[in-house]
Every structure is written in structure tokens, then in C-alpha cells.
Amino acid sequence: MTAPDEAVTAPNAAVTAPDESEQAVSTTQPATGRPTDRTTDRTTDRPAGESLLQVRGLQKHFALRQGIVFQRRIGAVRAVDGIDFSVGPGESLGLVGESGCGKSTTGRLITRLLEPTGGSVVFDGEDITHRPPARMREARRNLQMIFQDPYSSLNPRHTVGTIIETPMRLNGINPPQGHRKRVQELLETVGLSPEHYNRYPDEFSGGQRQRIGIARALALRPKLIVADEPVSALDVSIQAQVVNLLQDLQREFGIAFVFIAHDLAVVRHFSERVAVMYLGKIVEIAGRESLYTRPRHPYTHALLSAVPEADPDATERRERIRLAGDVPSPIDPPSGCRFRTRCWKAKDRCATEEPPLARVAGSPAGHLTACHFPEEPTVAARGEDIVLDPALG
Amino acid sequence: MSVQTPPHPAGLAPAPAPFLDVRDLRVHFPTEDGLVRSVDGVSFTLEKGRTLGIVGESGSGKSVTSLALLGLHKGTRAQVSGEIRLEGRDLVALPEAEMRALRGRTVSMIFQDPLSALHPFFTVGSQIAEAYRVHHKVSKKEARDRAVEMLKRVGIPQPERRAGDYPHQFSGGMRQRAMIAMSLVCDPALLIADEPTTALDVTVQAQILDLIGDLQEEFGSAVVIITHDLGVVSDVADDILVMYGGRRIEYGSTRDVLKNPQHPYTWGLLRSMPHLTGDVGERLDPIPGSPPSLIHLPGGCAFHPRCAYKGWVPDGRCTRERPELRLLSGSARHLAACHLTDEAKQEIRGGTGPDDHAATARTAR
Numbered sequence: 001m002t003a004p005d006e007a008v009t010a011p012n013a014a015v016t017a018p019d020e021s022e023q024a025v026s027t028t029q030p031a032t033g034r035p036t037d038r039t040t041d042r043t044t045d046r047p048a049g050e051s052l053l054q055v056r057g058l059q060k061h062f063a064l065r066q067g068i069v070f071q072r073r074i075g076a077v078r079a080v081d082g083i084d085f086s087v088g089p090g091e092s093l094g095l096v097g098e099s100g101c102g103k104s105t106t107g108r109l110i111t112r113l114l115e116p117t118g119g120s121v122v123f124d125g126e127d128i129t130h131r132p133p134a135r136m137r138e139a140r141r142n143l144q145m146i147f148q149d150p151y152s153s154l155n156p157r158h159t160v161g162t163i164i165e166t167p168m169r170l171n172g173i174n175p176p177q178g179h180r181k182r183v184q185e186l187l188e189t190v191g192l193s194p195e196h197y198n199r200y201p202d203e204f205s206g207g208q209r210q211r212i213g214i215a216r217a218l219a220l221r222p223k224l225i226v227a228d229e230p231v232s233a234l235d236v237s238i239q240a241q242v243v244n245l246l247q248d249l250q251r252e253f254g255i256a257f258v259f260i261a262h263d264l265a266v267v268r269h270f271s272e273r274v275a276v277m278y279l280g281k282i283v284e285i286a287g288r289e290s291l292y293t294r295p296r297h298p299y300t301h302a303l304l305s306a307v308p309e310a311d312p313d314a315t316e317r318r319e320r321i322r323l324a325g326d327v328p329s330p331i332d333p334p335s336g337c338r339f340r341t342r343c344w345k346a347k348d349r350c351a352t353e354e355p356p357l358a359r360v361a362g363s364p365a366g367h368l369t370a371c372h373f374p375e376e377p378t379v380a381a382r383g384e385d386i387v388l389d390p391a392l393g
Numbered sequence: 394m395s396v397q398t399p400p401h402p403a404g405l406a407p408a409p410a411p412f413l414d415v416r417d418l419r420v421h422f423p424t425e426d427g428l429v430r431s432v433d434g435v436s437f438t439l440e441k442g443r444t445l446g447i448v449g450e451s452g453s454g455k456s457v458t459s460l461a462l463l464g465l466h467k468g469t470r471a472q473v474s475g476e477i478r479l480e481g482r483d484l485v486a487l488p489e490a491e492m493r494a495l496r497g498r499t500v501s502m503i504f505q506d507p508l509s510a511l512h513p514f515f516t517v518g519s520q521i522a523e524a525y526r527v528h529h530k531v532s533k534k535e536a537r538d539r540a541v542e543m544l545k546r547v548g549i550p551q552p553e554r555r556a557g558d559y560p561h562q563f564s565g566g567m568r569q570r571a572m573i574a575m576s577l578v579c580d581p582a583l584l585i586a587d588e589p590t591t592a593l594d595v596t597v598q599a600q601i602l603d604l605i606g607d608l609q610e611e612f613g614s615a616v617v618i619i620t621h622d623l624g625v626v627s628d629v630a631d632d633i634l635v636m637y638g639g640r641r642i643e644y645g646s647t648r649d650v651l652k653n654p655q656h657p658y659t660w661g662l663l664r665s666m667p668h669l670t671g672d673v674g675e676r677l678d679p680i681p682g683s684p685p686s687l688i689h690l691p692g693g694c695a696f697h698p699r700c701a702y703k704g705w706v707p708d709g710r711c712t713r714e715r716p717e718l719r720l721l722s723g724s725a726r727h728l729a730a731c732h733l734t735d736e737a738k739q740e741i742r743g744g745t746g747p748d749d750h751a752a753t754a755r756t757a758r
């Protein structure tokens with residue numbers, strides 16, 4: 001019935017051709033947002049200084065088609081719909097939000113596994129937004145991705161050695177110590193044994209496979225790694241091992257990260273700054289301390305209040321907010337503020353005017369919130385719970 | 394050979410028989426590689442209106458335990474022994490026909506994956522109605538009304554209309570609600586939920602957990618919730634049972650187990666995950682290694698290969714002698730299976746107040 005335009009699963013797979021019909025609606029500004037003045041502090045998410053990655057007005061619309069022979073376009077999934085952020089060298093930016101909000105699509109746009117519909121991606125001083133695959137080599141070396149599923153992201157017919165070596169060969173990198181030796185070093189770096197060189201992925205546990213994926217990403221000494229839910233499929237004890245490993249690598253090699261996860265505690269632990277996404281938009285972005293203790297967007301409040309904590313007392317100290325139902329469809333998102341259909345503060349203005357992502361009164365520099373009626377900057381328990389779900393008392 | 398501990402510590406006044414009383418439950422699977430002891434001597438009790446949380450890493454025997462409560466190992470190669478007394482009746486000994494009459498009515502289950510419980514070819518409403526008609530002599534119309542009422546109760550908007558939808562027309566969260574509606578349509582006295590929210594977003598998870606809690610309050614059901622997430626049990630459970638290698642290693646009230654954990658494995662579970670308000674400068678402290686084989690469980694304490702504290706126990710007892718579940722001194726019902734003395738645990742945890750597991754995290758390295 002509907003055909004996804006693009007599906008790319010391997011880090012080095014060719015990027016499929018851009019959807020020309022989508023290019024027509026391409027803009028470099030958020031579709032509905034006002035042009036923003038980047039010279040003021042009100043709309044910048046990071047203090048001035050060198051950025052390794054700069055994303056502006058980034059969009060990805062997947063065309064929805066119907067018909068088998070003559071496919072008609074019947075709409076578009078606005079998976080990512082005008083987002084701005086930047087990442088400094090060696091910095092980690094976390095990306096959180098409910099499933100379907102556009103986190104993975106964002107990761108794939110940055111690493112150029114997907115062709116953007118609009119906006120720009122500047123990496124290491126170069127505009128790579130529409131750079132064709134053939135000319136991506138240099139940038140791709142410095143821009144690697146780690147995937148969630150340690151089972152499907154490794155080719156089962158290749159040995160661990162081949163898997164880790166391939167990106168080096170493709171990029172014409174010949175380490176002085178030779179490929180084999182370099183791979184064995186990488187295996188040790190990620191906590192595996194050099195003897196694993198000739199083994200196949202299915203001989204390894206989930207945590208070990210994730211380490212192989214990490215070794216593959218490290219092989220080219222990248223400046224930035226996009227890690228898409230790297231620990232979500234792992235047991236808690238194994239999660240901790242992998243998070244520690246990534247943190248060591250970040251510190252030792254100064255690698256910057258875009259760290260995607262739906263677990264808010266893991267993101268907070270790993271990332272100095274965190275962006276919250278909702279229906280293809282960033283609704284709030286801030287340093288972790290500010291975001292987790294003084295969030296301003298109602299959605300961030302709702303997300304944080306829903307995280308169950310392994311401490312019977314914590315539940316009483318924190319606010320309790322229960323949203324109604326599910327996230328609306330990204331094919332036809334609500335007008336104005338996309339969160340308004342689930343928001344307890346929504347007023348008429350929220351339906352007509354899209355709130356810009358900007359600093360609101362009472363927030364520190366670099367803490368940006370897209371809301372007309374921001375919440376109080378605290379997560380302490382409210383006088384009354386906010387319960388919008390009709391089934392809950 | 395086997396160590397057996399009564400579910401209740403001795404010395405308590407003889408209480409009336411609990412609603413659910415599981416004693417020394419064992420579920421073993423003979424396989425080509427050997428006997429898999431998935432559940433090996435698990436005991437617990439549960440009263441109506443209360444919730445027990447069973448936690449542990451994957452492969453610790455949680456799901457096999459839940460299937461045993463539903464009698465779903467009957468007629469398979471599984472060897473089940475011990476007792477599952479529900480209101481005095483032993484479900485282990487019950488013939489399959491009688492068990493089938495209880496299933497869905499007295500004992501009901503919520504699965505992790507609603508698609509495994511909902512048939513793709515029938516409408517959601519008709520499946521809930523059918524679940525009701527199996528156990529009640531009512532007309533089709535009455536059963537359908539009941540289905541719509543249940544859908545409404547679990548917060549499906551426009552329940553009249555949505556009852557005619559097929560499962561794939563529902564979102565993940567709505568399917569989970571529909572399955573809860575189906576599990577609860579006969580007012581079960583015992584509800585078993587196996588990882589009911591693991592595949593859901595936190596916002597939907599919070600809705601579903603609240604919903605289970607509300608419905609439980611309304612119907613007075615007893616709930617067993619199985620999860621690997623200590624946050625989830627903290628939210629909903631009255632008691633916690635921590636399983637390792639098919640056995641109990643710690644058992645007590647939620648507050649006791651989370652605020653004053655007594656087993657190095659429980660410490661490990663709590664320390665290996667970051668907390669929303671934890672110190673971000675602090676490294677996570679993973680439990681080294683991976684869960685044990687259930688065919689060749691390590692001798693002595695099954696956790697000893699991964700335990701950082703076995704050196705605190707003299708004479709290598711951890712590797713030789715299996716620790717019994719012991720009552721924590723001063724507590725009426727907090728049990729843990731570890732050779733460490735209370736004094737040693739105090740020292741390991743830095744002598745700080747007994748209810749600060751964060752202190753454990755800091756000093757135990």
C-alpha cells in the first residue's frame with residue numbers, strides 16, 4: 001500500500017537517490033517556524049566557539065505512495081521537520097523522545113545514510129548536506145554510526161576481522177602495522193580478545209556484538225559517532241559495560257557523540273547536553289543539569305515524570321503527569337505547537353502559532369524551549385497530579 | 394541435597410492460608426545438552442489486592458515461573474514439581490481440563506507482546522467478547538457490551554467503534570490496553586503480567602502501570618509482575634523477589650529490598666544502571682560476566698563467579714557451599730541467600746545508614 005522511500009541498514013551502504021518530488025518543498029528554514037536570528041543568545045544552543053557538527057532547519061519527509069504500477073503520492077511522513085542543533089568537538093549530545101519522533105532519521109541524516117529533504121548539515125567546516133556518496137569518503141571516515149540491534153547490523157557471513165577491516169579498506173587506509181594487527185588492537189580496545197579475529201558474529205553474545213560494532217566504528221578514528229540506541233537491546237548489567245566502554249573511548253580519543261536513546265537516565269549519564277524531540281521537532285535543548293532539574297517544556301516534564309525510579313521515596317518527591325493516548329501521526333501533525341493535543345497548558349495561540357525554539361524567561365543561556373506557556377523550572381511534586389488519561393483516576 | 398526454606402520465616406503466628414502460596418516450585422526441561430533447571434525451588438506468597446514483583450536478568454527463570462502459575466507447562470516435556478496453592482487448591486496437581494476452566498477466569502495473563510495474545514484475523518471486540526463467553530453463559534450481545542465496557546475502562550477512545558477494529562489498526566499502547574481489557578474481562582483473582590511494558594515508551598508505560606494499579610484496586614486482584622526493570626517494581630510492587638539462575642536470592646518488601654538490599658547481586662543490579670538524579674561523574678559499576686548456564690549452575694553460591702565480595706567470606710565457602718536464604722536480623726521477612734555476615738555487609742557498605750544504597754555504590758569499588 002505505502003512504500004517507504006528509503007531503507008538503509010548498513011553503515012557503508014550506498015545512499016539511495018534523493019526523492020526529487022521532495023526536493024521541491026525543500027527549504028533551509030523550518031517549514032513553519034519564523035526565520036530565526038542566530039546572532040543573539042536567545043536561539044543558540046551552544047556557547048559560541050567551534051562546532052564540529054552544525055545542523056540547520058534539517059528536514060526529512062518520506063513520501064507516502066499508493067498504487068502498485070502507477071504510484072501516486074498521497075502525502076508525506078514528516079519524520080524530521082526542521083531541527084537545529086550543534087555539537088562541539090569531543091562533546092556528547094543526547095537525543096531523547098518517544099519512538100517515532102525522528103531520532104533515528106536524524107542520526108541517518110547526519111551520517112548521510114539518508115538524503116535530507118531540506119536544511120543543511122555542516123560537518124568539520126564542510127557542507128555535506130547534498131554531497132554525493134562518491135564524495136562522502138573523507139567525511140564518512142570522520143562520521144561513524146553504531147546501531148541498536150547488535151544482531152542485524154553485522155553481516156553473519158563475514159568474520160569479525162573482515163567486518164572491522166572493511167571500512168578501512170574501503171577508505172584506502174593502510175595502517176603501518178597492517179590491517180590484521182590493527183583490527184586485533186581494536187578488538188582489545190573494546191574489551192574483546194585478538195583471537196576473536198576469525199570468528200563469526202553469531203558466536204557472540206549481544207553485548208559482545210555491540211562491542212564489534214563499536215570496534216568497526218572506531219576503525220577509522222572518527223571525530224563523531226552517532227550511536228543509535230546502542231544499549232537498548234542489552235540486559236542492565238551488560239548495558240553498564242557498554243556505556244562505560246563508550247565513555248572511555250570518548251575521553252581517550254576525544255570523539256564527539258550524538259547519543260540516541262529512549263532511556264532518559266542513560267542519556268543523562270552519557271551526554272553533557274540533551275535535546276528532547278517530539279513529532280519531528282526539537283522541543284527543548286539544554287545542558288543536562290538544567291534540562292533534568294529545571295525543564296520548561298511541558299513535554300519534558302511529562303517524560304521525566306514518567307520514568308520509574310528504583311527508589312520508593314523518589315516517586316513521592318517528583319511530579320506525576322500522565323498524558324492521554326499516543327503521539328499523533330507525523331503524516332498530519334497538529335498545527336501550531338505539535339504537542340498541544342496532549343498538553344494541559346494549551347490555549348488558542350498554541351493551535352495557530354508555532355512556538356520558536358528559544359530561550360524563555362528564567363532559563364540559563366543555552367537552554368532553549370519551544371513553548372508559548374513554559375512550565376515552572378522544577379520537577380518537584382505538584383500540589384495536584386496532572387492526569388489527562390480518561391482511564392486513570 | 395537441596396536447600397529448602399519455608400516461604401514464611403519460622404516463629405510467626407500461624408496466619409490464615411495465603412491467597413497464593415507457591416512452595417518449592419521446580420520446572421526442569423530435559424534437553425539434549427542436559428537438564429535445564431529453569432526454576433529450582435522458588436517459594437513465595439501473595440495476598441489479594443497485593444502485587445509481587447519478580448526481577449532478574451534475562452534467563453533467570455521469570456517467564457518459566459509465570460507459565461507455571463498458569464499451568465501452561467502441562468502436557469509439555471517440562472518436569473514440574475512443588476506446589477502452587479491458589480485459595481488452598483494445588484494447581485500443579487490439577488488436571489489440564491480443570492486448569493483450563495481456571496485460566497482466563499481465575500488466573501489471567503498479560504504478555505509482553507500483545508500480538509501474541511491477539512489474533513490478527515478477528516476484531517479486538519470479538520476477541521474480548523469471546524474470552525468472556527468462554528466462562529460465562531451470556532448472549533453474544535451481552536458479551537459484546539461487556540467487551541465495549543472493558544475497552545472503555547482501559548481508556549480506548551470511542552470504544553463502540555474501536556471494538557470493530559483489528560489488532561493491527563491499534564497502536565502499540567492501545568494494543569497493550571486491549572490485551573489488558575481481555576485479561577480482565579472475567580475479573581480474574583490472580584493477574585500475571587510478564588514484562589507488560591518492556592516494549593513501550595515511558596509515557597505509555599506509566600499509563601499502563603497506573604491502569605493495572607487502578608484496576609487491581611477496583612477488582613481486588615492479586616498481581617504478579619515480572620520485569621527486569623527495578624524502577625517498574627519500585628512503582629507498583631509491594632514485595633520483590635529477586636531471581637538468579639532459577640532460584641530466589643533475595644525476597645522482601647519493596648522498601649526493604651530497594652533501600653536496604655542484602656545480596657551482592659541486588660547491589661549489582663542497582664549500581665549498574667544510572668539513576669535520574671545520580672552523580673554523572675561516577676562510572677557505572679557493571680556486574681562482570683554474564684548470567685550462568687542453567688544446566689551447569691556454578692557450585693556453592695551460583696553468583697560467586699561474578700561476585701566481588703566472596704573474598705570477605707572465609708575458607709572459600711562461597712565456591713563450596715550453597716548459601717541458604719537467611720532472615721536479616723531484626724527483620725520479620727527480609728530474606729537473602731549470601732554467606733556474608735551482617736557485619737561484613739555493613740563494612741562493605743561503608744558503615745553508612747542501612748537505607749542508602751547509593752552509599753553502597755560509592756564504597757563498594
Ligand SMILES: Nc1ncnc2c1ncn2[C@@H]1O[C@H](COP(=O)(O)OP(=O)(O)O)[C@@H](O)[C@H]1O
Pocket residue numbers: 003004005006007062077078079080097098099100101102103104105106330
Ligand atoms: N523509510 C521510511 N519510510 C517511511 N517512513 C519512515 C521511514 N523511516 C522512518 N519513518 C517514519 O518516520 C518517523 C520517525 O521515525 P524514526 O526516525 O525511526 O523515529 P525514532 O528513531 O525516534 O523512533 C516514524 O513515523 C517512522 O514511521
Ligand SMILES: Nc1ncnc2c1ncn2[C@@H]1O[C@H](COP(=O)(O)OP(=O)(O)O)[C@@H](O)[C@H]1O
Pocket residue numbers: 422424429431449450451452453454455456457458687
Ligand atoms: N521449553 C524450554 N525448553 C528448554 N529450556 C527452556 C524452555 N523454556 C525456557 N527455557 C530456558 O529456561 C531459562 C529461563 O527462561 P525464562 O524463564 O524465559 O527467563 P526470563 O523470563 O527470566 O528471561 C532460559 O535459559 C531458557 O532458555
Ligand code: SF4
Pocket residue numbers: 656657658694695696697698700701702703706711716730731732733
Ligand atoms: S555468597 Fe559469596 S559469592 Fe555469593 S553473593 Fe554472597 S559473597 Fe558473593
Ligand SMILES: [Mg+2]
Pocket residue numbers: 103104105
Ligand atoms: Mg529509532
Ligand SMILES: [Mg+2]
Pocket residue numbers: 455456457
Ligand atoms: Mg522472560
